[in-house]
Amino acid sequence: MRYIKTIDDITKDGQVTFGDGYEFVTEVEKADAILMRSTDLHGYELPESIRAIARCGAGVNNIPIEEYAKKGVVVFNSPGANSNAVKELVLAMLVLSSRGVVQSMNWVRENAADPDIFVNAEKAKKAFVGRELKGKSIAVIGLGNVGSKVANACADLGMDVYGYDPFISVEHAWALSQKVQRVSTLEDACRDRDYLTLHVPSKADTIHMIGEEQLNLLAPDAVLINYSRETIVDEDAVDAALRAGRIAWFATDFATQKTVLMPNTFITTHSGAGTGEAEANCADMAISELKDYLENGNIANSVNYPPCSMGKARAASRVACLHANVPNMIGQITAVLARDNANVQRMTNESAGENAYTMFDTDEHLDDETIEALKQIPSIYRVRVIK
Numbered sequence: 421m422r423y424i425k426t427i428d429d430i431t432k433d434g435q436v437t438f439g440d441g442y443e444f445v446t447e448v449e450k451a452d453a454i455l456m457r458s459t460d461l462h463g464y465e466l467p468e469s470i471r472a473i474a475r476c477g478a479g480v481n482n483i484p485i486e487e488y489a490k491k492g493v494v495v496f497n498s499p500g501a502n503s504n505a506v507k508e509l510v511l512a513m514l515v516l517s518s519r520g521v522v523q524s525m526n527w528v529r530e531n532a533a534d535p536d537i538f539v540n541a542e543k544a545k546k547a548f549v550g551r552e553l554k555g556k557s558i559a560v561i562g563l564g565n566v567g568s569k570v571a572n573a574c575a576d577l578g579m580d581v582y583g584y585d586p587f588i589s590v591e592h593a594w595a596l597s598q599k600v601q602r603v604s605t606l607e608d609a610c611r612d613r614d615y616l617t618l619h620v621p622s623k624a625d626t627i628h629m630i631g632e633e634q635l636n637l638l639a640p641d642a643v644l645i646n647y648s649r650e651t652i653v654d655e656d657a658v659d660a661a662l663r664a665g666r667i668a669w670f671a672t673d674f675a676t677q678k679t680v681l682m683p684n685t686f687i688t689t690h691s692g693a694g695t696g697e698a699e700a701n702c703a704d705m706a707i708s709e710l711k712d713y714l715e716n717g718n719i720a721n722s723v724n725y726p727p728c729s730m731g732k733a734r735a736a737s738r739v740a741c742l743h744a745n746v747p748n749m750i751g752q753i754t755a756v757l758a759r760d761n762a763n764v765q766r767m768t769n770e771s772a773g774e775n776a777y778t779m780f781d782t783d784e785h786l787d788d789e790t791i792e793a794l795k796q797i798p799s800i801y802r803v804r805v806i807k
């Protein structure tokens with residue numbers, strides 16, 4: 421039996437299924453793995469029992485992924501699984517910030533008791549005249565799963581789309597409409613744009629990437645949309661730009677102490693991924709990643725270890741070593757196996773950044789002494805006997 425601890429509401433209806441051989445536990449100390457969403461794990465004491473964490477969603481700034489890598493804990497996310505949901509809400513924000521929809525609805529509610537409301541609404545509507553998206557320009561910062569979909573959708577709406585992503589993947593570059601114009605600096609992306617939408621992860625080089633300088637480059641009456649993370653914008657600069665009328669509207673998914681007090685701001689409850697479809701997609705992807713890792717040692721979509729697959733564990737034994745990406749690890753591992761006279765059927769080694777993963781199948785089970793000797797190799801973080 422394998423044990424799973426869920427943190428956060430993974431889906432609205434609470435339905436999460438791992439299938440036979442798995443049980444949910446309430447005490448994290450009894451769990452092999454964690455399935456989670458947005459809870460902040462910085463400062464959280466992770467029990468030794470935990471071997472893997474799957475984040476249902478894209479952003480992993482709530483998880484200390486490098487610290488966990490050094491504990492031999494593989495962290496997964498679910499790339500792309502909620503991107504359509506975010507794209508649709510961003511499109512909604514483009515419309516809401518351009519057409520006075522909310523203001524017009526508020527007017528109707530406030531005047532509900534007026535017996536002549538039908539006639540007076542015709543007179544009131546001039547206050548809510550907006551502008552069309554067609555022909556306007558938009559900069560999309562970050563052209564990954566969400567940004568590439570937003571960029572393509574905006575191009576389909578007839579907008580002039582400018583994309584900025586110095587690290588764009590080949591896959592997302594292929595997926596991008598030919599109508600999306602690529603720019604090579606953030607400044608060129610922002611200059612004279614009517615709309616600016618952010619789709620980058622929160623990391624050292626993106627924190628406060630949008631501040632006074634970038635906001636000042638935008639066209640008059642520009643709209644800023646942040647469905648990425650609250651850290652990406654300098655909130656003081658956005659507040660000042662709104663109050664000075666330098667930008668017209670701000671749409672954000674993050675209700676912070678500062679955004680809730682800003683004028684002309686649409687704020688949602690971190691709901692970019694808030695659809696049943698996105699929740700189900702994220703949960704399905706995260707569960708299959710965890711199951712393949714727990715049952716076979718295979719890694720797909722990890723944010724702190726390399727991808728690695730040897731298919732189903734069919735040999736007598738499968739062992740995985742999680743270790744630092746330093747020279748002579750394979751030499752040391754095979755030297756221990758040679759001492760035990762173990763016959764290795766298959767072996768694979770992959771690395772990513774500071775971390776590496778070595779997995780092998782043997783004809784017979786390794787004895788406890790051999791496993792202990794593997795654990796004693798310097799720079800090995802964890803040894804897993806998968807089978």
Ligand SMILES: NC(=O)c1ccc[n+]([C@@H]2O[C@H](COP(=O)([O-])OP(=O)(O)OC[C@H]3O[C@@H](n4cnc5c(N)ncnc54)[C@H](O)[C@@H]3O)[C@@H](O)[C@H]2O)c1
Nearest residue numbers: 478479562563564565566585587588619620621648692693
């Ligand atoms: N509001 C929500 O509910 C919600 C849902 C999904 C994602 N998000 C946030 O949006 C972010 C993007 O999501 P995604 O699924 O598109 O992720 P992704 O990893 O597919 O795409 C991120 C893109 O940002 C690019 N990038 C990284 N650093 C950059 C920089 N300095 N300048 C420009 N581009 C840079 C990357 O190259 C990549 O193409 C996530 O990290 C998460 O924080 C929020």
Ligand SMILES: O=C(O)CC[C@@H](O)C(=O)O
Nearest residue numbers: 457458476477478479693
């Ligand atoms: O879990 C959520 O609801 C939000 C997830 C989202 O912010 C993400 O980064 O994918």
